[in-house]
Amino acid sequence: MNKDTVRIVFTPGEPSGIGPDLCVQLAQRSLDIDLVVASDSQLLTERALLLDLPLQIDEIGPDTPPSTPQAGRLCVLPTRLNHPTTPGQLDPDNAEYVLECLRQATAGCMHGSFDALVTGPVHKGIINDAGHPFTGHTEFLAELTQGSPVMMLATEGLRVALVTTHLPLSEISRAITPQLLEQITRILHGELQNRFGISSPNILVCGLNPHAGEGGHLGREEIEIITPVLEQLRREGMQLNGPLPADTLFTHHYLEQADAVLAMYHDQGLPVLKHMGFGHAVNITLGLPIIRTSVDHGTALDLAGTGQANPGSLQVALDTAREMVLHSRR
Numbered sequence: 001m002n003k004d005t006v007r008i009v010f011t012p013g014e015p016s017g018i019g020p021d022l023c024v025q026l027a028q029r030s031l032d033i034d035l036v037v038a039s040d041s042q043l044l045t046e047r048a049l050l051l052d053l054p055l056q057i058d059e060i061g062p063d064t065p066p067s068t069p070q071a072g073r074l075c076v077l078p079t080r081l082n083h084p085t086t087p088g089q090l091d092p093d094n095a096e097y098v099l100e101c102l103r104q105a106t107a108g109c110m111h112g113s114f115d116a117l118v119t120g121p122v123h124k125g126i127i128n129d130a131g132h133p134f135t136g137h138t139e140f141l142a143e144l145t146q147g148s149p150v151m152m153l154a155t156e157g158l159r160v161a162l163v164t165t166h167l168p169l170s171e172i173s174r175a176i177t178p179q180l181l182e183q184i185t186r187i188l189h190g191e192l193q194n195r196f197g198i199s200s201p202n203i204l205v206c207g208l209n210p211h212a213g214e215g216g217h218l219g220r221e222e223i224e225i226i227t228p229v230l231e232q233l234r235r236e237g238m239q240l241n242g243p244l245p246a247d248t249l250f251t252h253h254y255l256e257q258a259d260a261v262l263a264m265y266h267d268q269g270l271p272v273l274k275h276m277g278f279g280h281a282v283n284i285t286l287g288l289p290i291i292r293t294s295v296d297h298g299t300a301l302d303l304a305g306t307g308q309a310n311p312g313s314l315q316v317a318l319d320t321a322r323e324m325v326l327h328s329r330r
Helices: 019-027 041-051 092-110 124-129 137-145 169-175 178-194 210-216 221-235 266-277 312-329
Strands: 007-011 034-039 056-059 073-078 116-119 150-155 158-162 202-206 239-244 260-263 282-286 292-294
Touching: 007 092, 007 312, 019 034, 019 041, 019 073, 019 312, 034 041, 034 092, 041 056, 041 073, 073 092, 092 116, 092 124, 092 137, 116 312, 137 282, 137 292, 150 178, 150 266, 158 178, 158 266, 178 202, 178 221, 178 260, 178 282, 210 221, 210 239, 221 239, 260 266, 282 312, 292 312
Parallel strands: 007 034, 007 116, 034 073, 056 073, 116 292, 158 260, 202 239, 202 260
Antiparallel strands: 150 158, 150 282, 282 292
């Protein structure tokens, strides 16, 4: 194996969704990474039979030496299902299995057995129904790694990071404190340098309110919180443009010179990004001691086992993770 070999562990997520399908489809390709799947081997074998695709499985441990990738073959870090699964049919008995796959894969990354983690789609509702307080991958991985996560989605020509993530609109304003905004901006800036190889990132920052507050007539968060934090960080040498009105920020005039956009809340920035690149976008968690990327779609229960799942987003997630690893090594 050469020095540019990257070993990535993939967690397929919800076993009754399209995650196992994507594994089987991916195994048909010649990959330029050493891929390990944290999954139940029997689940993958059954899904391959259902899709009528060839699959050879080699069960390994986290410390098994890397191997040469081969089409039609998957290296599997085995975790057993709690209950047999049927494509498209959710089963709360398997919620613990989903979480255990994540624990095993994350531990392997923390111990240096894997260079990066790529995650498939989970079903938050069924995990909560099983009695596990689970708000999402990002929060779960933050707890496992003791990191300070920042959610960023990326597609060709656009990266969007978020100050707040899964909050009701009624809670967003009071959640955006100077301390949080400074922390998120520092993490975004540093990760663009260290994980993406951008020496002096240019970041566009959205205002919270319409027209970025209209000089205080439509809200004072820009005046009292956002602008002071940005001015402080500019004095340290960061290139931060804003706060800018979100309704005009996402135009070619601004984006052509930007390395990333910092949005104040989930639905301020992500609809634009998903419109631009749905199916070819990637979810990236910054601020963790490990590299983690994810697909930008859900479990697609109706497509599980049909052969209609599109592996495009997973391929982008794997490619992005590989590039982040190589930039980090340099």
